[in-house]
Amino acid sequence: MVPPPTATTPAPTIAPLRVVDRDGHTQFVDRHVGADREAQKFMLDTLGFDDLGALADAAVPAAIRQDVGLDLPAGLSETEVLERLRLLAAKNVRMVQMIGQGYYGTVTPGVIQRNVLESPAWYTAYTPYQPEISQGRLEALLNFQTVVSDLTALPVANASLLDEASAVAEAVLLMRRSNKAVPDGVIVLDAELLPQSIAVVQGRADALGLDVVVADLDAGLPHRDITGLVLQQPGTSGRVRDQSGVIADAHARGAMVTVAADLLALTLITPPGEQGADIAVGSAQRLGVPLFYGGPHAAYMAVRQGLERALPGRLVGVSRDALGATAYRLALQTREQHIRRERATSNICTAQALLAIVAGFYAVYHGPEGLRRIAQHGHDAARTLAVALTGHGLELTADAFFDTLTVRVPARAHVVVAAAEAAGVNLRLVDGDHVGISCDETTTPPHLAAVVAAFTDRDPGAELAAPGERAFALPAGLVRDSEYLTHPVFHQYRSETQMLRYLRRLADRDLALDRTMIPLGSCTMKLNATTEMQAITWPELASIHPLAPDHQTVGWRRLIADLESWLATITGYDRVSIQPNAGSQGELAGLLAIRGYHRSRGEHRRTVCLIPASAHGTNAASAVLAGMRVVVVATAADGTIDQAHLAAKLTEHADELAAIMITYPSTHGVYDTDVREVCDAVHAAGGQVYVDGANLNALVGLAQPGRFGGDVSHLNLHKTFCIPHGGGGPGVGPVAVRAHLAPFLPGDPAGTGAWSDGGAPVAAARFGSAGVLPISWAYISLMGGDGLTTATASALLAANYLARRLDPYFPVLYTGESGLVAHECILDLRPLTAATGITAEDVAKRLIDFGFHAPTLAFPVPGTLMVEPTESEDLAELDRFIDAMIAVRAEIDQVAAGAFPAEDSPLRHAPHPATVVTATQWGRPYPREQAAFPLPALRRDKYFPPVARIDGAHGDRHLVCACPPVTDFA
Missing domain, CATH: 3.40.640.10 (Type I PLP-dependent aspartate aminotransferase-like (Major domain))
Structure with a gap:
């Protein structure tokens, strides 16, 4: 075994803490760290330390x-970092991307790019565990779930997974644990499955000892006991098949069936649910999410009735609040797979919420008719190519397709791909004899002409006329005839003005980092600087396909x-x-x-x-x-x-x-x-x-x-x-x-179905969610080594200052030998709960009335709150939180003194929406002013939650996970 560093080695010399001189806001560290020199001195004096170095040495x-x-x-400087990012971005080669394989060109509507993807109201929000202050993002995620459920024709969809390949792997595990008829059979993967999906599934299966077979289903199902079958629609070659027969055959043999489906294609093609599938998975990338060199892209999973409680990841559900009003929350929240620890069947903890929100809004903006028009555009472009190429004597591997063709060009594939690249178009090199072409929303007639020229060495000229109605049309039995996206939300926001106001209205229902400190322990919520965020939507970075050749991606890889x-x-x-x-x-x-x-x-x-x-x-x-x-x-x-x-x-x-x-x-x-x-x-x-x-x-x-x-x-x-x-x-x-x-x-998941250059891949793309890496690159470049160290020491200072100030009111449960905490602390409410009945959850909900997102509730110790202030919060914001917590303690003391019972206290009734405090009837034993304005400063800047406390149990008993009718909000 490689010898590790051990304690028998002499203890290292402590490096002097090299903090950045914070003077005059001349360096980025001054922007990132909230407390200035004077504030830091005050906080250090409170703790009894001369400087940050002494605090770090003690802690x-x-x-x-x-x-x-x-x-x-x-x-x-910020200017220098943006200049260097520009230079890196310029080293990438922008091409017309027609590679496909799960990644397609798309147009992010400007109103969504500017007001969601680039808006801190949306990108700085936290996971909606506190639903009362998350109604906007929960509605947006519910829209996404409705899109997925409608398009797949399966009744329950989750609020996104990480990418298509890992979603396929999650579906395999779901089938394995849910199939009681054939629990120990083989998992069969369609040979038409995307190569990266096959690679990720094989890696997971190898670790778990699952038997996985890749099969050409044209020859029928393997003659073995089958637990689960995974199909692709359309297939990796572009081929579209009627899968109802093989699904019925699999079911007859006791197997469950998953279909990995292209959401956009499902606007035209009979959906998996109508063909009998148990599960559908895939990617929502082409619903307005940039290529991002491979991610982040929201994956989806939808299931038939009866499987919803086995669904991995998050599920947004419809419930009601204390006043009976419709409200959203994470349904079956304690069912989240990771909470089950060693009994878990999935380790999914996070999602791709922001990208799912973008995809959902894309569907809201375009509506069903718009999505169908976009899909038809890609399909017609592929049909146009098919007519032109077959007219030149070239052969297609399939006559039924959606937007992707695979063309036979014996021994010429490399030549064709090189010719297309010279014309500014990336095609897919399948092998030496086959080339793949994928059309999409962004495909134009000149792109098609360039592709035909690459195959034929001729200018197609007038040959690229629109194909006849029946030329390469989808088979009649595969054409979708069922409705989708019938809810009013997908029909009422067509103008940009309407859409802009809808986005603003939802954002205003939430609390995100752009409004307030989010003091969550274990989930650091610090400044996401505008300069750090700026590059992610630059086309030189965002429009690069993850399978583009390396010589086109020099900037990304550097x-x-x-x-x-x-x-x-x-x-x-x-x-x-x-x-x-x-x-x-x-x-x-x-x-x-x-x-x-x-x-x-x-x-x-x-x-x-x-x-x-x-x-x-x-x-x-x-x-x-x-x-x-x-x-x-x-x-x-x-x-x-x-x-x-x-x-x-x-x-x-x-x-x-x-x-x-x-x-x-x-x-x-x-x-x-x-x-x-x-x-x-x-x-x-x-x-x-x-x-x-x-x-x-x-x-x-x-x-x-x-x-x-x-x-x-x-x-x-x-x-x-x-x-x-x-x-x-x-x-x-x-x-x-x-x-x-x-x-x-x-290893790299791309290839022929087996990974290369290392161990098992865990994501669909070689570099995972590359699209957001410029953020961290910029942060480290802006801070430098000394700035990063300053940030760490400043985080220790903020946490220990807050712990010292709050300990007399809410005892800090754990400290180190020096009496200090690290970057977070646990406040113990259990003695107060025992004495008064007021719980940590009551405190969490009451903090909403003060305009704060709650700390982490009941983790890692039930009955506690874990607080992490981060280095980015200034002294005034820290003191505002401390004042709020002290005021909450005073209300708990009122309960203890008998001023009002716990069940009729402002803590138990919290939060207090405007509809409550302005109602004609009041009838509570505390004044309206205490409910709405528990501190004087709130009169200047007050957030009113849109709903009262939400009844989680009701939502779990009456599981509804798609957009409710408008009458629910009357």
């Missing part, structure tokens, strides 16, 4: 402190190489892969790397993963999906790992130990002093150490997990490195490893 154990500063380029190198430097690891498109996928990739490493050494028996009881729920779920057996390690009273229990488990599982997963700083918001000892003990037992990077915002510049004992970590770029949360995604979860694990990092 972070000396045994893990790095001995040198970060070897990164010096921070640049940016990615920079970012991977910088992240390796920051974490102290040797290699980084940015393929994982969520933190949960980064966890999975890291554990698969550990699995691959053990197996390469012949240690197949090493399958046990130790996980502390306090760990993030996705840890256990990811371990299960990596084929590991979870063994829980107890937590001591002080929140640290129970060393005696750990030692016992190491002894018990010495010969089968694969890894331990730890979070550092711990999930309890503390720098445990024994982390090196834990790492050494696991290494001595032959295991690997996985350090969850969720709390890396407390380490950057101060300590490196790759140096204090970690073998692998995933990082959350959507937390520490400023990619915004977008209402629940996009995220990026890079995986960083020491050198001995590098050969097992995720």
